[in-house]
Amino acid sequence: xxxxxSRFKTFLKEKGLKLTQSRYSVLEAAFxxxxxxxxxxxxxxxxxSNVSLATVYRTLPLLLEAGLIQLAVxxxxxxxxxxxxGHPRHVHWICEKCKSVVETDLATxxxxxxxxxxxxxxxxxxxxxxxxxxCWKCRNYENESQ
Amino acid sequence: xxxxxSRFKTFLKEKGLKLTQSRYSVLEAAFxxxxxxxxxxxxxxxxxSNVSLATVYRTLPLLLEAGLIQLAVxxxxxxxxxxxxGHPRHVHWICEKCKSVVETDLATxxxxxxxxxxxxxxxxxxxxxxxxxxCWKCRNYENESQ
DNA sequence: ATCCTTATTGAGAATCATTTGCACCAAACT
DNA sequence: AGTTTGGTGCAAATGATTCTCAATAAGGAT
Numbered sequence: 001x002x003x004x005x006s007r008f009k010t011f012l013k014e015k016g017l018k019l020t021q022s023r024y025s026v027l028e029a030a031f032x033x034x035x036x037x038x039x040x041x042x043x044x045x046x047x048x049s050n051v052s053l054a055t056v057y058r059t060l061p062l063l064l065e066a067g068l069i070q071l072a073v074x075x076x077x078x079x080x081x082x083x084x085x086g087h088p089r090h091v092h093w094i095c096e097k098c099k100s101v102v103e104t105d106l107a108t109x110x111x112x113x114x115x116x117x118x119x120x121x122x123x124x125x126x127x128x129x130x131x132x133x134x135c136w137k138c139r140n141y142e143n144e145s146q
Numbered sequence: 147x148x149x150x151x152s153r154f155k156t157f158l159k160e161k162g163l164k165l166t167q168s169r170y171s172v173l174e175a176a177f178x179x180x181x182x183x184x185x186x187x188x189x190x191x192x193x194x195s196n197v198s199l200a201t202v203y204r205t206l207p208l209l210l211e212a213g214l215i216q217l218a219v220x221x222x223x224x225x226x227x228x229x230x231x232g233h234p235r236h237v238h239w240i241c242e243k244c245k246s247v248v249e250t251d252l253a254t255x256x257x258x259x260x261x262x263x264x265x266x267x268x269x270x271x272x273x274x275x276x277x278x279x280x281c282w283k284c285r286n287y288e289n290e291s292q
Numbered sequence: 293a294t295c296c297t298t299a300t301t302g303a304g305a306a307t308c309a310t311t312t313g314c315a316c317c318a319a320a321c322t
Numbered sequence: 323a324g325t326t327t328g329g330t331g332c333a334a335a336t337g338a339t340t341c342t343c344a345a346t347a348a349g350g351a352t
Contacts, residue, residue, distance in 0.1 A: 018299060018348045039339080052302045057339060065242070070278075074220055077310075077338065091259075093268050096211070104262055109255055113237075113277070116250055121282035122239050128276045131259070132216075136267035164319045164328060185309080198331045203310060223309065223339075 004031050004068055004085050011066040022051045026059040027068070036072045036080040036101070070126040075099060084126065091129045097138035150177050150214055150231050157212040168197045172205040173214070182218045182226040182247070216272040221245060230272065237275045243284035 001009075008027050012019050025046045030037070033045065043056045060081065063069045072082040073092055076099070089106040106129060117124050147155075154173050158165050171192045176183070179191065189202045206227065209215045218228040219238055222245075235252040252275060263270050 016299085020300065020348065022301070050302080054303080054340080055301060058300085079220075079338090091262070093263075093266065096271060102266060102268075104266070108258055112254055116237070117239075117277070117279075120239065120248065120250070121285070122248075122277070123280040123285050124277055125242060125279035126277070128274070128278075130274045130276075131263070131268070131270055131272070132274075133263075133271035134269040139267070139269050162328085166319070166329060168330070196331085200311080200332080201330060204329085223307095225309085 002031075004083070007085070008063070008066055008068060011062075017062070021049070022055045023059050023062070025049050025051050026056055027063065030063060030069055030081070031083050031085070033083075036082050038078040038080050040078070067125055071128060073101060073130055089127050091131060093135070094130055094132045095135035095138055096132050097134060100135055102135065148177075150229070153231070154209070154212055154214060157208075163208070167195070168201045169205050169208070171195050171197050172202055173209065176209060176215055176227070177229050177231070179229075182228050184224040184226045186224070213271050217274060219247060219276060235273050237277060239281070240276055240278045241281035241284055242278050243280055246281055248281065 004027065008023075009019055012023075026042065029042050029045045033042065039053065039056050039060060042060075043051070043053045046056075060069070063083075064071070064081075068085060069081045069083045072080045073094060074080065075094070089110070090103040091106050091109075093102040093104065095101075106127065109129070113127065114124070150173065154169075155165055158169075172188065175188050175191045179188065185199065185202050185206060188206075189197070189199045192202075206215070210217070210227075214231060215227045215229045218226045219240060220226065221240075235256070236249040237252050237255075239248040239250065241247075252273065255275070259273065260270070
C-alpha cells in the first residue's frame with residue numbers, strides 16, 4: 001500500500017470515519033494528478049466511477065486535514081490544491097498577468113521557519129509561500145509595448 | 147499627501163483611469179483599518195458616503211494591482227486583505243482549529259527570496275507566506291483531551 | 293455470513309461572495 | 323462650459339461551495 005493510502009486510512013480510523021469507495025477515488029485522483037487541481041478538475045477525472053461533485057468537495061477538507069494535500073493557490077475564484085507527500089515544499093511564483101505559476105524549492109527557507117515555529121510553539125501542518133508579480137516574459141512585454 | 151494617496155493617483159493616471167470620490171473612500175478606509183479586512187467590512191466603514199458594495203469590489207483589484215494592498219488570507223469563504231505600505235511584510239501563522247492568525251516578521255527571509263527572484267527574473271509585487279497548523283493553545287488542548 | 297448502527301452518498305436545491313449589465317453621473321481634458 | 327469617456331449604484335446574474343434528505347454502504351458485533 002502506498003504511503004498516501006495508509007496515511008489516509010489511519011487518519012480516518014482515528015476520527016471514526018469510514019474509508020469509502022468514493023473517498024478512495026478522490027484520494028487516488030489527487031495523487032495521480034501531478035499539477036495543481038481544483039475540485040471540478042478532480043471530479044472530471046473520476047466521474048466515471050459515480051462519485052459526485054459534492055463528495056469531492058466533502059473529501060477535500062479531509063485530505064487537507066490529513067496533511068495529504070494543501071491549498072496551492074486561489075485563482076480565478078477557485079481553490080487549487082496539490083498533493084504534498086514526497087514533494088519537497090515549494091514556492092509559487094504567480095504571474096499576475098499571464099497567471100502562470102512557477103515553482104521553486106522552499107528547502108533553504110525551512111530552517112528559519114522551523115526555528116520561528118519553535119519560538120511561538122506552533123505546530124506546522126502546511127506552508128504556502130506565494131509570490132505575486134510579473135514573470136520575465138510579461139515583464140519584457142510591458143517594456144516593449146511602451 | 148500621504149504616500150498611499152500619491153501612489154494610487156499615479157497608478158490611476160498611468161492607466162488612464164480616474165480618481166473618483168468612491169475610489170478615494172475605499173483607499174482611505176483600507177489604510178485606516180489596521181487589521182485584515184474583507185470587502186463587506188470595508189464597505190461597512192464607508193457606506194455613509196454612498197459608496198456601493200459593487201464599487202468596493204471593483205476597487206479592490208486596483209489597489210491590489212497598484213501594490214497597495216495584498217490578499218492576507220482566505221477564510222470562511224471570503225478574501226481578507228491588508229494594506230502593505232510602511233508595513234514590514236510578514237508571515238501569517240493560521241491556526242486550523244481556532245482560526246486565529248498570528249503575524250511575525252518576514253524580514254529575515256527576504257534576502258533569500260530576492261536572490262531567487264533575480265535568478266528567475268521575477269518582479270515581486272507581493273509576498274504571502276501563510277503557515278497552517280495548530281497554535282500552542284489548541285495544541286495543548288488536543289493533548290489534554292486524549 | 294448476516295445484522296445493525298451510523299456515517300456517507302448522489303442529486304439537486306440553497307447559499308453567498310463576487311461579478312455584471314445598464315441607464316444615469318462625474319472626472320478631466322479642450 | 324462642453325464633450326468625451328470612464329465610473330457608479332442598483333439589481334440581477336453567476337458560479338463555487340455547502341447543505342438537505344432519502345437511500346446506501348462501511349464495519350463492528352453476533
